[in-house]
Amino acid sequence: MVMEIVCPAGTPASLRAAVKAGAHTVYCGFADETNARNFPGLNFDRDEMREGVKFAHDHGAKVLVAINTYPRAGAEAIWHRAVADAEKSGADAVILADLGLLAYAAKHHPGLRRHLSVQAAAANADMLNFYASEFGVKRVVLPRVLSVPEIAAINAETEVETEVFVFGGLCVMAEGRCSLSSYATGLSPNMNGVCSPASHVDYHDDHGALSAKLGGFTIHKVGADEPAPYPTLCKGCFSAGDATGHLFEDPVSLNAEKLIPQLVKAGVTALKIEGRQRSRSYVAQVVRNFRAAVEAQAAGRPMPEGMLAQLTEGQAATAGAYKKTWR
């Protein structure tokens, strides 16, 4: 069986590009605080969502709508409307994280398939089975803190489908359980759908070095000739005790293409590519490569080699927790 490739679409153009490049499934969100990539200029209005779903369906692809921030107290109607509109648009599933929103969707939209977002950080089989029995969740996007053997162990104990990230940005903290960004900037993934937001980034020249601040806190400094990674808080350069460096995580991004055969064996249903904020040409290229890889895997052909190295945008790539060198 060919593994399902689940691709990001930040815009209708990206959705069409991903579908044409061979995405089995595309995920996207409405242009508001209901989704965890609430960036300026991104995401879909209601008409675009309907048209996007139709385009995908006409080409044999599915659409998942991410409604995966935590609804604000007093404003839950915004999130409830998003679930209703996702169903109306013909979407194949919604991706949810909040307990209350899952309960709401299960009660009011029982025919709409529910996936559990990575933002719910469901990291063991008991939790997957709990979400399945309580809310009828059919698929769980696993947090990026698990190794391949741990993923295999989870799949051995659950009927729920699992989807894992294979390419793009990498959270090192348990997703949906991190308020580092709001501590520094007031805006967080859980509440606002943003992490280390560009609106709070400030670069300045510090005696020939480029210093990047987030919410007034220096995240890193690089020499004039060095590449300057985006100042994502957990990948910053700090000091503690006698050490100075990337104390939490290096400025790396995830590339688990080489692990596809192992992930198949581990019982994973779908491979997810991060990056709704990326360009459509980036998305199309990543999709083409991953589609080729899963087709080769399913046909028993050798995997294409190192195809995506140039797309990690000047950053080193890592297999992340899947190969737990730090365990």
Add this chain to the structure above:
Amino acid sequence: MQLTVGPNQFFWKADAWSDFYDQMAKAPVERVVLGELVCSKRLPFYQDRIPGAIETLLAAGKEVAVTSLALVTLKRERKLTAGLIDAGVEVEVNDPTTLAYLPKDVPFSVGPLVNVYNEGTLGWLADRGATRICLPPELPLESVTALAAEGAARGVTIEVWGHGRLPLAISGRCYHARLHKRTKDNCQFACEDDPDGLTVRTLEDQPFLAMNGVQTLSDSCASMANQFEVLRDAGVKALRLSPHTGDFSGVCRAWRDRIDGRLDAAALSETLETLSGGMRLSDGFLTGARGADWSRAKEGEPA
């Protein structure tokens, strides 16, 4: 307003751990939550002390609850979590996995590491048996106010983080082990050297965060010293004081004096700064532009 002593976030030697709960039995607080929140590897060092501490606290008239881990992944952690109910006291859920093991007719409380951001989630948890919820520290006052009202309507006691370094993130990776260039399985319990966490500074030498094994905390000590009336008027029924070394009984007494009107906001803030060994205070999540802010900051100091 009640005072709850939250579970100790740090790794303390067993004798220090026991001494702490002996003191808490005498401290002017209503409720104590104990047990291991952050790392299951620490538990064997003091696990046998837990039943005695529970007994002492109950005998002193305290409400007692035992916490779940914040992040449950390994098989032995699942087993440990499933067995929490055997402690004979209320379970505080700090990883939703715990809900999978709690029988439906058993009341429980919910800790600050479960994402309770709205009325729908609060209501679902109340239906499931939650009688008390300590809200996530990240919430702004508008959310706290709305949830306190919903809690009152649903018979759920609402608690807010009142004192202590803020739990900002939890990870599968151990940062103390990484700092000492060790693997997690061979961490050699590096976090034991930092019983209040290890300060993480920016390249400008500004204190920013604190590492505590797999957990990342704020460097600042959150304090609701300046927000007590606002929270009380919003319907918040309890404040959580998170353990630190030093004179923590003094912290509890100072807070009791503030609640009973014997200390004002300024006097409590000064007392807490002294008792916390000069830690910077913060309350920005509730009313500031960012979590690190402090509503009583003087001009020229970080807000």
